[in-house]
């Protein structure tokens with residue numbers, strides 16, 4: 427064989443071997459261990475987080491707007507105005523936004539209004555405004571702050587529709603039925619945003635525990651309700667199928683909301699389609715009464731407490747600490763004492779929830795504790 431032809435052939439062979447090498451070199455295929463779909467020759471290797479204190483670029487504390495009886499979606503009269511409430515989503519506001527937005531829209535449809543004032547420009551307000559607009563309403567959003575200066579920007583950003591959504595002892599069948607309706611509507615609507623500039627991604631989510639936990643809350647996300655078959659279920663992985671030094675590892679697929687681009691996308695769409703946005707601080711019920719629209723939808727989150735004197739509404743604070751983005755990481759993980767989620771704008775570490783705390787000062791020690799917990803986990807990880 428001529429020297430040039432030999433090298434050409436060797437080069438091509440090398441490409442093929444190289445490709446196989448991507449999936450077959452130690453430690454085994456990067457495929458799931460689901461025997462229905464793949465032949466499992468080893469554990470699934472996943473990239474490690476780069477963890478060091480100098481990679482922390484942002485720390486925030488957001489206040490979840492929690493009500494023990496769950497989100498308030500109902501209609502009331504204020505003088506000659508109809509108020510439709512849609513607030514108090516706790517740790518589930520991202521997930522339920524479209525669903526409770528649809529319920530609020532149904533209440534607006536019971537009026538003869540064509541123009542609607544919508545208070546609030548967080549994820550709940552933007553989703554509700556969009557749905558109303560799709561039904562032909564002329565919508566003006568009034569808000570004192572817009573993204574990125576809203577609580578919705580300080581969330582983890584994952585599908586967690588029953589995380590801190592109400593108090594367990596208050597979860598009546600009616601609350602659960604409303605939740606299920608909202609949850610199913612939101613889930614369907616979220617799938618329509620796939621592929622739109624990556625505002626929503628699907629990725630793997632792991633629960634990693636040194637030992638198998640006892641009790642019902644083994645996912646670590648304060649999930650209270652569940653709908654079988656809505657999204658892929660958790661699968662427990664055998665030791666040989668995962669790279670962690672842990673006795674109990676579960677995996678499922680879950681949605682991740684890329685918060686900055688998601689809010690930007692939907693708010694821009696609302697404006698492009700003729701929606702209006704007015705920066706306005708509502709200080710009292712008189713300010714609402716003075717609006718020109720006869721129907722007002724209240725999506726003010728925690729801001730509704732003072733204006734509507736809602737004693738049931740209180741904050742559950744949650745800190746997030748953001749590390750430099752790592753494009754090769756596309757999974758989410760919860761372990762004892764810390765969790766992280768990967769978004770386009772960074773790796774977010776979290777795990778805190780303090781009831782009735784209005785303090786939004788980040789706690790550096792907490793960040794460093796999370797970095798340490800996750801560093802130990804990554805150090806022991808194979809691959």
Ligand SMILES: Cc1cc2nc3c(=O)[nH]c(=O)nc-3n(C[C@H](O)[C@H](O)[C@H](O)COP(=O)(O)OP(=O)(O)OC[C@H]3O[C@@H](n4cnc5c(N)ncnc54)[C@H](O)[C@@H]3O)c2cc1C
Nearest residue numbers: 488519520521546547548570571578583584708727729744
């Ligand atoms: C740490 C953390 C993690 C979370 N993770 C998730 C998650 O992974 N998945 C999930 O589904 N949910 C999550 N949540 C919950 C979610 O973020 C909230 O439920 C959601 O952001 C509430 O949205 P909202 O639009 O009701 O409120 P906000 O985002 O607070 O928006 C309220 C709007 O009302 C306006 N407003 C308030 N008061 C007034 C006033 N007086 N006058 C005029 N305008 C006013 C504000 O300016 C703002 O525009 C998390 C929350 C936190 C804090």
